[in-house]
Amino acid sequence: MKPLSLYIHVPFCVQKCAYCDFASWPGRERQWRQYFDALMTEIRHWSVITDFGRLSGQYCVQTAFIGGGTPTAVDAGYIKEIIDQSRFLTTFADDAEITLEGNPGTLTPEKLATYKRAGVTRLSLGAQSFDDGLLRSLGRIHTAEQIGEAVRMARDAGFSNINLDLMYGLPGQTMAQWADTLEQAVALGVQHISAYSLIVEEGTPMADRVQRGEAVLPDDETVNAMQRACIDVLSKADFGRYEISNYAKPGFQCRHNLVYWNRGDYLGLGCAAHSLMQEHRFHNADTLEEYLSGGRMLDMERLTARDRVEETVMLSTRTTRGLDLGRFYANYGLRFPAMPELDGLIEIQGGFLRLTTRGLEVQNAVVLKLLEVLEK
Ligand code: SF4
Numbered sequence: 244m245k246p247l248s249l250y251i252h253v254p255f256c257v258q259k260c261a262y263c264d265f266a267s268w269p270g271r272e273r274q275w276r277q278y279f280d281a282l283m284t285e286i287r288h289w290s291v292i293t294d295f296g297r298l299s300g301q302y303c304v305q306t307a308f309i310g311g312g313t314p315t316a317v318d319a320g321y322i323k324e325i326i327d328q329s330r331f332l333t334t335f336a337d338d339a340e341i342t343l344e345g346n347p348g349t350l351t352p353e354k355l356a357t358y359k360r361a362g363v364t365r366l367s368l369g370a371q372s373f374d375d376g377l378l379r380s381l382g383r384i385h386t387a388e389q390i391g392e393a394v395r396m397a398r399d400a401g402f403s404n405i406n407l408d409l410m411y412g413l414p415g416q417t418m419a420q421w422a423d424t425l426e427q428a429v430a431l432g433v434q435h436i437s438a439y440s441l442i443v444e445e446g447t448p449m450a451d452r453v454q455r456g457e458a459v460l461p462d463d464e465t466v467n468a469m470q471r472a473c474i475d476v477l478s479k480a481d482f483g484r485y486e487i488s489n490y491a492k493p494g495f496q497c498r499h500n501l502v503y504w505n506r507g508d509y510l511g512l513g514c515a516a517h518s519l520m521q522e523h524r525f526h527n528a529d530t531l532e533e534y535l536s537g538g539r540m541l542d543m544e545r546l547t548a549r550d551r552v553e554e555t556v557m558l559s560t561r562t563t564r565g566l567d568l569g570r571f572y573a574n575y576g577l578r579f580p581a582m583p584e585l586d587g588l589i590e591i592q593g594g595f596l597r598l599t600t601r602g603l604e605v606q607n608a609v610v611l612k613l614l615e616v617l618e619k
Pocket of ligand 1: 259267
């Protein structure tokens, strides 16, 4: 059976954060039932014959990721239902990784017990910061204290694979606040940390504040210094950096995200979910209404050889493992010439081309250069 990953999107939140442009909406409780029914229908569709075969019998689910939105904002019974249904209609590997994304302000021991019974193996909590002032300015619904409570509750419920998402480069954030956030995250004893630099997305309240001059973003140098502080603090605490923004204790890398970076097959279910199946990309409708009216498998595109080359270079060089040069040549018949202009930004070792710490800071520019060199 072919390996497959499932992404299931839950587009509901308690309130909209100031920086968020994800497909997520607060205050839609009356649509929860309808939405989960639509998800069940979508899974049933995939379990019978489709253009890509049948989920049941032909694919084995290695990882599943229930993201959002805030999947922990809805009744836990819905999450159990969708996992039960997915397991019933497809084949899951015995050691499948099943991640549930959540917000520390929405967890209870009862919900956590239900997730555990449903087979969730990994929790990914949006912590963002341990500074209450910054959390308020981001529009988060939880306090720093609630992050600690959520991790402790999760551990008491039997979860031993927990990620915290953190953000740096926030308006008004000092290096001391960022260092404190990192220290507090480490002190909670979690196994995985994702640290993202804030990207101000157009159309969000945060973008308006920045435009009006009410929020001032740190300069690039400060943001890079924050990233270096992150690498430093986390490496001392035994977290290995395995992707630009991701750090894990040994044995706790997120297998699901590795599938994205390695371009494995994944099927996205739910509103705004994206898929890569047998070198075809497609996605579901971005709005709840369109999804509920049947907006699925849109903009289906068969990737050309050039698309695959570009994606492979772009995604693999995000990881610290890097690009497998032997496999790259076997798949595409391409080799990289000597590139003295990239000295200090890339290194080639043991058959892998990987970006140095400095190279990862300017990954987009390095990827463009690598692709340019390949074209010659
Ligand atoms: S909790 Fe996450 S998905 Fe929901 S609004 Fe905030 S950032 Fe967006």
